[in-house]
Amino acid sequence: MADKIKFGFLLTGGCAGCEMAMVDLSENLLGALEHIEVVFWAPTVADVKYKDLEAMEDNSIDLAFVDGMVRLSEHEHMVKVLRAKSKVLVAFGACAALGGIPGMANVHPTGELFQQAYKDTFSTENPEDVYPQPEYLLDGKYNLTLPAFQDKVRTIQDLVDVDYFVGGCPPHHEFVAKAVELIISGNLPPKGSWLTSGKAVCDVCKRNPANENMERVPVEHVKRTVDGHPEEKGCLLQHGYLCLGPITQGDCGASCLNVNMPCRGCGGPIPGITDYGAKAVSAIGSILGSQEAVDELMEKFPTLSKLVYRYSLPASRLKSKA
Amino acid sequence: MEFSPNIVGFACQWCTYAGADLAGNLRCKYPPTVKLIKVPCSGRVEPEYVLDALSKGADGVFIGGCHFGDCHYKEGNYKTDRRMQLISKLIQEFGFEKERFRWEWISGAEGKKFAEVMTEYTEQLKKLGPNPVKEGK
Ligand code: SF4
Ligand code: SF4
Ligand code: SF4
Numbered sequence A: 001m002a003d004k005i006k007f008g009f010l011l012t013g014g015c016a017g018c019e020m021a022m023v024d025l026s027e028n029l030l031g032a033l034e035h036i037e038v039v040f041w042a043p044t045v046a047d048v049k050y051k052d053l054e055a056m057e058d059n060s061i062d063l064a065f066v067d068g069m070v071r072l073s074e075h076e077h078m079v080k081v082l083r084a085k086s087k088v089l090v091a092f093g094a095c096a097a098l099g100g101i102p103g104m105a106n107v108h109p110t111g112e113l114f115q116q117a118y119k120d121t122f123s124t125e126n127p128e129d130v131y132p133q134p135e136y137l138l139d140g141k142y143n144l145t146l147p148a149f150q151d152k153v154r155t156i157q158d159l160v161d162v163d164y165f166v167g168g169c170p171p172h173h174e175f176v177a178k179a180v181e182l183i184i185s186g187n188l189p190p191k192g193s194w195l196t197s198g199k200a201v202c203d204v205c206k207r208n209p210a211n212e213n214m215e216r217v218p219v220e221h222v223k224r225t226v227d228g229h230p231e232e233k234g235c236l237l238q239h240g241y242l243c244l245g246p247i248t249q250g251d252c253g254a255s256c257l258n259v260n261m262p263c264r265g266c267g268g269p270i271p272g273i274t275d276y277g278a279k280a281v282s283a284i285g286s287i288l289g290s291q292e293a294v295d296e297l298m299e300k301f302p303t304l305s306k307l308v309y310r311y312s313l314p315a316s317r318l319k320s321k322a
Numbered sequence B: 001m002e003f004s005p006n007i008v009g010f011a012c013q014w015c016t017y018a019g020a021d022l023a024g025n026l027r028c029k030y031p032p033t034v035k036l037i038k039v040p041c042s043g044r045v046e047p048e049y050v051l052d053a054l055s056k057g058a059d060g061v062f063i064g065g066c067h068f069g070d071c072h073y074k075e076g077n078y079k080t081d082r083r084m085q086l087i088s089k090l091i092q093e094f095g096f097e098k099e100r101f102r103w104e105w106i107s108g109a110e111g112k113k114f115a116e117v118m119t120e121y122t123e124q125l126k127k128l129g130p131n132p133v134k135e136g137k
Helices: A019-025 A026-033 A051-055 A073-085 A092-100 A099-106 A110-120 A174-185 A278-289 A290-302 B015-024 B045-055 B075-092 B111-130
Strands: A003-013 A036-043 A061-067 A070-072 A085-090 A137-138 A142-145 A150-155 A164-166 B007-012 B033-037 B060-065 B101-105
Touching: A003 A019, A019 A174, A019 B060, A026 A036, A026 A174, A036 A051, A036 A061, A036 A110, A036 A290, A051 A061, A051 A073, A051 A110, A061 A092, A061 A099, A070 A073, A073 A085, A073 A150, A085 A092, A085 B007, A092 A099, A099 A142, A099 A150, A164 A174, A164 A278, A164 B075, A278 B045, B007 B111, B015 B060, B015 B111, B033 B111, B045 B060, B060 B075, B075 B101
Parallel strands: A003 A036, A003 A061, A061 A085, A085 A164, B007 B033, B007 B060, B060 B101
Antiparallel strands: A070 A150, A137 A142
């Protein structure tokens, strides 16, 4: 047995759900730990500081995962440091790979976001209009600093070279196991690939009309999940719920469809797609059966980008000008 | 120097591209702002192409197809129309002006209309100025 794989894990602008998915591997993870030595896992698990990572030699980590997107100057700095220290860097989960749920903020100007977060939320009391400042001089002598809030949410790839991508919010544990196995066996696909099956959610979805030799029919009415309970049987897209299964990586085993929710695209684009939201528009636009259905869609989803780029807005070809 | 917009155009081979050809044969005048790409059907134009063109700095993107009922593939242009309404909404949410993306139905007999639309679209984009992604470049 060769030396253990030196492993690092950094949480940037994420919720730690991706790290939980890793921990969810339980026995599998214990098995993997025989081959892996954790040299950095911050800020969540190991008692290491950023300066410890900064002090490491370049390329001394064999494999590093990042979960979360980039929004703060701190994220940017640490992602760049981690890249320099690592031989292989994996953007792990929807936030790291595509910008994720926090990426939807990109259609709002910073002022509006601050106003909402620090002023308008009903649980906030802020009569003096205090907003976070990157620097503050306390009592005229203590210079306090905070990481600076950047203009837009960015993906890891926007900043540094990424070797592999893993989708999911969070990544499904079976699929994480597969990725870890691939890494340990050294059987990796070409750089830049997603560590996925390449199959769409529809492919593994029990509701797929093709299973019953049925053809897809145009959709006349668009529904939202708040409009009622989606049907337990049949393709949700055909029932008018805008399921993004046709264009999304299905390594989750169609989890959402198994509990009657349409796919919202957390698995990331299937191979060959250059822009997830544009492809979503293509898929949805071609199944709508009438102008009335288009109007209904526009009315029910007033911010279209938050439907078609729910997990991938910062990865869009168009960079938002908000 | 006066700003001359750069328009990326997609035209279906059965109608709008034939219309552009006819405009040439009739010696209709229109500005040399459009770079026309022939496609089998306007329904073949992926929304990805529109975003790609805009993200690379095209000042305007144009799609031309057959009139409703005249599509060579029966309903390709209905699909185009539905998709393009969604794309138009999307680019506006990203902060791009509505006018940066336009689609029209122009038949093979409407050479004059093709020239008129290109002239008018060019004027419109001139007023609007360059694509904001080019700023600072
Ligand atoms: S991808 Fe989902 S689970 Fe992972 S950090 Fe982002 S929000 Fe959390
Ligand atoms: S569109 Fe959705 S519900 Fe229909 S088969 Fe695909 S994943 Fe299943
Ligand atoms: S069905 Fe879609 S949204 Fe749900 S877990 Fe799978 S990829 Fe994510």
